[in-house]
Amino acid sequence: MGFILAAVGSAVGLGNIWRFPFITGQYGGSSFLITYLAFVALIGFPAILVEFVIGRYTNLNPVGAIRELGSGAWNYLGWLFVAIGFVILSYYSVVAGWFLRYTLIGVIDGYTLAGPEEAGQLFGTVTTGLDSLLFHAVFMALVIGIIAAGVRKGIEVGVKVMVPAIIALLVGLAAYAFTLDASGAAYSYYLSPDFEYLLANWTSILPAAAGQAFFTLSLGMGVMITYASYLGEDRNLASDAGVIVALDTLIAVIVGFVVFPFLFAAGIEPGGPGASAIFVSLTSAFSTIPGGRLIGIVFFAMVGIAALSSAISILEVLVSYLIDEAGVSRVPAATAIGVAVFLLGVPVTVDLIFLDLYDKLADGILLVLGSLLLALFVGWVIPDIAREELQKGIGDLGGLGTAWIWIVRVPIVIVVVVSLYLGIVDYADFLTGSFAEWLAAR
Numbered sequence: 338m339g340f341i342l343a344a345v346g347s348a349v350g351l352g353n354i355w356r357f358p359f360i361t362g363q364y365g366g367s368s369f370l371i372t373y374l375a376f377v378a379l380i381g382f383p384a385i386l387v388e389f390v391i392g393r394y395t396n397l398n399p400v401g402a403i404r405e406l407g408s409g410a411w412n413y414l415g416w417l418f419v420a421i422g423f424v425i426l427s428y429y430s431v432v433a434g435w436f437l438r439y440t441l442i443g444v445i446d447g448y449t450l451a452g453p454e455e456a457g458q459l460f461g462t463v464t465t466g467l468d469s470l471l472f473h474a475v476f477m478a479l480v481i482g483i484i485a486a487g488v489r490k491g492i493e494v495g496v497k498v499m500v501p502a503i504i505a506l507l508v509g510l511a512a513y514a515f516t517l518d519a520s521g522a523a524y525s526y527y528l529s530p531d532f533e534y535l536l537a538n539w540t541s542i543l544p545a546a547a548g549q550a551f552f553t554l555s556l557g558m559g560v561m562i563t564y565a566s567y568l569g570e571d572r573n574l575a576s577d578a579g580v581i582v583a584l585d586t587l588i589a590v591i592v593g594f595v596v597f598p599f600l601f602a603a604g605i606e607p608g609g610p611g612a613s614a615i616f617v618s619l620t621s622a623f624s625t626i627p628g629g630r631l632i633g634i635v636f637f638a639m640v641g642i643a644a645l646s647s648a649i650s651i652l653e654v655l656v657s658y659l660i661d662e663a664g665v666s667r668v669p670a671a672t673a674i675g676v677a678v679f680l681l682g683v684p685v686t687v688d689l690i691f692l693d694l695y696d697k698l699a700d701g702i703l704l705v706l707g708s709l710l711l712a713l714f715v716g717w718v719i720p721d722i723a724r725e726e727l728q729k730g731i732g733d734l735g736g737l738g739t740a741w742i743w744i745v746r747v748p749i750v751i752v753v754v755v756s757l758y759l760g761i762v763d764y765a766d767f768l769t770g771s772f773a774e775w776l777a778a779r
């Protein structure tokens with residue numbers, strides 16, 4: 338039970354609530370949704386099993402696990418995990434800080450915004466300068482504190498409360514959104530697939546869906562290896578993975594049923610708001626819904642807890658690496674790494690272009706690369722160990738283990754290689770386009 342809670346706590350976070358609606362809006366709504374769902378089912382699910390078998394077989398942290406099972410160049414995989422963790426956590430903490438700030442805004446002033454324009458202005462204030470920096474610092478301090486103290490229990494309780502609360506609030510908000518006049522248009526944007534659009538834009542939709550799938554499931558940097566290392570041999574890894582994937586995907590999909598109707602009702606282009614999508618749509622909603630202030634406070638606070646349980650899963654990988662490699666003890670390791678991560682995040686509080694710079698790198702390239710290497714490792718280096726490990730607690734199931742190995746060996750590798758290539762092309766476009774323009778304007 339502790340394992341499922343910890344893994345769900347890691348998976349459910351800003352990826353579902355903040356990143357999913359923002360990316361879905363940017364990549365065409367329904368066309369993105371369908372690609373993302375296919376990716377989660379066909380690649381995310383087998384890929385989570387890849388990390389589970391490594392973790393449970395070795396009972397080690399990701400870096401130690403790869404070292405025990407592999408040799409030579411595979412040992413560098415640990416470095417990749419650490420690099421990914423640094424980049425992701427640095428901006429994750431900044432965004433989580435925004436949720437803390439929005440909680441406080443509800444407590445102090447309530448959400449009394451005249452309309453979407455004012456909501457956009459508020460977002461601008463919250464996300465730049467000292468305001469953003471301060472809450473980034475507060476969030477990182479919480480993460481460091483929890484990891485330094487090594488408290489597991491508190492987190493499990495947090496997850497037990499947070500996940501049902503978030504689902505209940507989202508379902509309630511989605512029901513309210515259903516009553517808006519604009520909901521019909523929003524549902525068709527979100528749900529009726531536009532295959533022409535998909536065909537015309539698949540080269541950008543595919544890498545975006547791949548990155549989002551790995552990000553939201555906490556894959557590609559060894560987090561799930563860590564959690565599975567605590568598991569007993571009697572657990573059925575496939576059904577545990579199924580629960581985690583289903584819950585995580587369900588939450589993201591419901592968020593779409595909340596965000597898009599409110600955006601359409603406010604007359605906002607779904608692709609327009611980018612990183613502000615969830616904030617602009619919800620603060621306008623909380624300004625008008627009866628009881629909106631209380632609902633808003635609880636909602637933003639719950640997302641803050643969700644972000645905390647995800648962030649600690651990332652810092653834990655970095656800290657356990659330093660502890661094992663350098664023999665540093667827990668408190669100084671957590672403090673040193675936490676402060677370094679905080680500093681890396683500072684540019685994001687200065688200008689949101691850095692959010693894109695970090696997020697596109699980590700998500701479009703690094704996580705996809707991490708998952709690719711893990712799939713190659715399991716599929717081609719330790720296939721027999723992996724198959725046997727999967728079958729513990731499950732049984733043979735008519736060759737399911739063998740089928741899984743072949744899925745990991747070939748189709749996953751092909752799709753992920755294509756996604757990685759397209760992600761690199763996209764990032765190069767960003768660096769020579771928007772980012773170069775931003776630099777030139779300085």
Ligand code: TRP
Pocket residue numbers: 347348349350351352353425551552553554555556557558560647648650651704
């Ligand atoms: N999955 C988390 C979310 O959706 C974020 C996260 C936690 C993560 N651990 C990770 C992302 C490891 C990538 C890798 O918010």
